[in-house]
Amino acid sequence: MAATVSPLAPARFPDMPAVAGVRLATAAAGIRYAGRTDVLLALLDPGTSVAGVLTRSKCPSAPVDWCRARLKAGKARALVVNSGNANAFTGRNGREATKLTADIAAKAIGCKPGDIFLASTGVIGEPLKAAAFDGVMDGLVAGALPGRWQDAARAIMTTDTFPKGATATARLGKAEVTICGIAKGAGMIAPDMATMLSFVFTDAPIAPAILQSLLARGVTDTFNAVTIDGDTSTSDTLLAFATGAAAARGAQRIARASDPRLAPFRAAFERVLADLAEQVARDGEGARKLVEITVEGATSKTSARRIAMSIANSPLVKTAIAGEDANWGRVVMAVGKAGEPADRDRLSIWFNGIRVAHRGLRDPAYDEAKVSAAMKQPVIALKVALGLGRSRDRVLTCDLTKEYVAINGDYRS
Amino acid sequence: MAATVSPLAPARFPDMPAVAGVRLATAAAGIRYAGRTDVLLALLDPGTSVAGVLTRSKCPSAPVDWCRARLKAGKARALVVNSGNANAFTGRNGREATKLTADIAAKAIGCKPGDIFLASTGVIGEPLKAAAFDGVMDGLVAGALPGRWQDAARAIMTTDTFPKGATATARLGKAEVTICGIAKGAGMIAPDMATMLSFVFTDAPIAPAILQSLLARGVTDTFNAVTIDGDTSTSDTLLAFATGAAAARGAQRIARASDPRLAPFRAAFERVLADLAEQVARDGEGARKLVEITVEGATSKTSARRIAMSIANSPLVKTAIAGEDANWGRVVMAVGKAGEPADRDRLSIWFNGIRVAHRGLRDPAYDEAKVSAAMKQPVIALKVALGLGRSRDRVLTCDLTKEYVAINGDYRS
Numbered sequence: 001m002a003a004t005v006s007p008l009a010p011a012r013f014p015d016m017p018a019v020a021g022v023r024l025a026t027a028a029a030g031i032r033y034a035g036r037t038d039v040l041l042a043l044l045d046p047g048t049s050v051a052g053v054l055t056r057s058k059c060p061s062a063p064v065d066w067c068r069a070r071l072k073a074g075k076a077r078a079l080v081v082n083s084g085n086a087n088a089f090t091g092r093n094g095r096e097a098t099k100l101t102a103d104i105a106a107k108a109i110g111c112k113p114g115d116i117f118l119a120s121t122g123v124i125g126e127p128l129k130a131a132a133f134d135g136v137m138d139g140l141v142a143g144a145l146p147g148r149w150q151d152a153a154r155a156i157m158t159t160d161t162f163p164k165g166a167t168a169t170a171r172l173g174k175a176e177v178t179i180c181g182i183a184k185g186a187g188m189i190a191p192d193m194a195t196m197l198s199f200v201f202t203d204a205p206i207a208p209a210i211l212q213s214l215l216a217r218g219v220t221d222t223f224n225a226v227t228i229d230g231d232t233s234t235s236d237t238l239l240a241f242a243t244g245a246a247a248a249r250g251a252q253r254i255a256r257a258s259d260p261r262l263a264p265f266r267a268a269f270e271r272v273l274a275d276l277a278e279q280v281a282r283d284g285e286g287a288r289k290l291v292e293i294t295v296e297g298a299t300s301k302t303s304a305r306r307i308a309m310s311i312a313n314s315p316l317v318k319t320a321i322a323g324e325d326a327n328w329g330r331v332v333m334a335v336g337k338a339g340e341p342a343d344r345d346r347l348s349i350w351f352n353g354i355r356v357a358h359r360g361l362r363d364p365a366y367d368e369a370k371v372s373a374a375m376k377q378p379v380i381a382l383k384v385a386l387g388l389g390r391s392r393d394r395v396l397t398c399d400l401t402k403e404y405v406a407i408n409g410d411y412r413s
Numbered sequence: 414m415a416a417t418v419s420p421l422a423p424a425r426f427p428d429m430p431a432v433a434g435v436r437l438a439t440a441a442a443g444i445r446y447a448g449r450t451d452v453l454l455a456l457l458d459p460g461t462s463v464a465g466v467l468t469r470s471k472c473p474s475a476p477v478d479w480c481r482a483r484l485k486a487g488k489a490r491a492l493v494v495n496s497g498n499a500n501a502f503t504g505r506n507g508r509e510a511t512k513l514t515a516d517i518a519a520k521a522i523g524c525k526p527g528d529i530f531l532a533s534t535g536v537i538g539e540p541l542k543a544a545a546f547d548g549v550m551d552g553l554v555a556g557a558l559p560g561r562w563q564d565a566a567r568a569i570m571t572t573d574t575f576p577k578g579a580t581a582t583a584r585l586g587k588a589e590v591t592i593c594g595i596a597k598g599a600g601m602i603a604p605d606m607a608t609m610l611s612f613v614f615t616d617a618p619i620a621p622a623i624l625q626s627l628l629a630r631g632v633t634d635t636f637n638a639v640t641i642d643g644d645t646s647t648s649d650t651l652l653a654f655a656t657g658a659a660a661a662r663g664a665q666r667i668a669r670a671s672d673p674r675l676a677p678f679r680a681a682f683e684r685v686l687a688d689l690a691e692q693v694a695r696d697g698e699g700a701r702k703l704v705e706i707t708v709e710g711a712t713s714k715t716s717a718r719r720i721a722m723s724i725a726n727s728p729l730v731k732t733a734i735a736g737e738d739a740n741w742g743r744v745v746m747a748v749g750k751a752g753e754p755a756d757r758d759r760l761s762i763w764f765n766g767i768r769v770a771h772r773g774l775r776d777p778a779y780d781e782a783k784v785s786a787a788m789k790q791p792v793i794a795l796k797v798a799l800g801l802g803r804s805r806d807r808v809l810t811c812d813l814t815k816e817y818v819a820i821n822g823d824y825r826s
Contacts, residue, residue: 055749056752057746057749057750058748058749058750058751058752058753058754058755058756058757059745059746059748059749059755059757059760060749060757086742088742088745089742089745089757089760089770089773089774089775090774091758091772091773091774093774123742124742124743124745124746125741125742125745125770125775126742126775127775232746232749232750233746234745234746234749315728315813315817315821316821319817319818319821319822320821320822322818322822323821323822325822328538329499329501329502329536329537329538330537332472332501332502332537332538332647333470333472333537333645333646333647335471335472336468336470336471336472336473336645336647337470337471337645338471339469339471340471341471342471342472343471344471344472344473344502345504347472347502357502357538359504360502360504361502361503361504361506362538362539362540400728400818401818402815402818402819404728404732404818405732405735405813405814405815405817405818406815408728408729408732408733408736409732409733409735409736409738409814
């Protein structure tokens, strides 16, 4: 873990209420490092629905394979997450480790192994010694308590510099329901392939198929619109759990995803996803600037997304922002290489509201001193107007600093 | 320009003979920096054929547009290259600057402006003051001499740390013909979009259409198989000039690209392209390691290329190599994110001949000390065997160091 907290971190971890039907516990199982919590158990009441979005990597981790198979049934009794070892590229040992972890948890809880969801994050290619969970699982189950979100968020961190949590409430029928989520991010994060590790819990009574559609829609402009380095983990996992406990207080069971009564819940759910995704960008490895890239005037949203991602993943754009240099020439380069419709002579570019290029030329009012001052801000809003159509999109990233290289140049050692 | 020469630089600039029909001159026109040569003139005898491969950027520079239009005629009398300013994203001023440069050169030489080829490299978005060429052009024409390759290579450098040249000879009919090329690279370099700036000259009598087909085929496994940072310049330009002067000594004029008598020339031509492309990788910004990535056992060459490029452009792989860490887990990640057919449990990975992963698992004979020693070498051969098919491909890249961030964090200032 990095020694210093990202300068872009929120002032503090949010106040997050308990979610009825969810109890949390953490332990130090010594998976990789001694003396830090590295296991999270989330105990879920019987009847909890589960949905998930998993990495599109062609070489997924063993826990990703495990979750993909278990999602079909749509029901969960517990989530077990470990940090320190990703259990990826571990072959038969990896599959056996997931099975053993689920068996240990199921035995301690008194449920079926198939009701256990798993996630692992950390080093790839090292065998995971799942027997280590045996020594801590009974204690985790016995000690699980509602509302321990910050401990939970801390237990799943790897190179993250701060724990990430977000919460929201929404009316659903006669009751107010609660949504709480945690996430871990830092490096190896890119879009269009699901996400990093994130777990969202609610007491709303939502059937698995509806929860799945909420999640699939929700990631598009949140987790899938964040990139740190264009690299996609073998382990990206976003799971949502709905215990249904609020039904007892009058929360409505919704049968169709299109039911308008679901709208407030959907909005609150997406706010939580967006908040967590932004925190992941704010904790990009070595990040000193949060960069919000907006592309407008595109011929389609897909085209705007591709251009925004081309800018967000350009090492030359990211290093320029690290250097507080409004190098819009590199933005032109990144627009040009995206392969999407673009007309050099219609392009306009803004940094933090200051137009630096207008219709293919340096802005006539360009004032280097004014732009330089704007580039010293911790949040940089980079806007590109293509002048071709009416579609827009927005993605988040961070700058590329020497600290990124330092963190990743000796992560394993 | 960087103060220190890349540790991967060749020991010295090669001995390069004159090419009959080509004379070279350089000057300091003060385009951006005072006191360094920043203009190259290559004077070409009447009847010289020209072919070119240009950036696929949707926002190309004005000189790229100029060359694309002039290539149709296939004839050239001169090449004018400047460093310091890319004349990209400069609107009408940019188009006028190319026209003015060509006019100035054509007047001094006594030819048509359409016979002048242009390339510019340096900062994007700053107006190029082409009038500066007026003061140096007559002197360049008067002083042009055969064989001044090293001066020429030096004049087109930007953040390059050493001048790049390569040469070869081949038999063509009754005569030996000569091929000499120069290049500049460093950053903003990615494949599948033509190349950085490179100019190749020969005295062979090759018609424009045949020269074009030689060039288009030649770049595939040379310049298009090199990536520094995945960023593609608005200015990438590779031009080949064939003066035909060797015809007087008995070199054969070839009418078809498929003529077997062209084979020795084609091989020599591709050797020059490959040599220049490797030098570009050896001078990647901040590079301390040359990385050769070979992917074999793929279902097609295209698939192998995509996987190799996914590895080559992964910041996590590149920073690991900078840290001399054989982090094959990140190689698995990069294979997985490429979106191409891959089977985790068939993957094997080698670093400098040492197998570190075998069929989806850490190699049973894995010896950390031995692998660590191998990672200290300046050249890293990273091989991935997919175990799916019979196709292979190879690309070159370099590591990602703190120096890359430093160079690009304040390039403009």
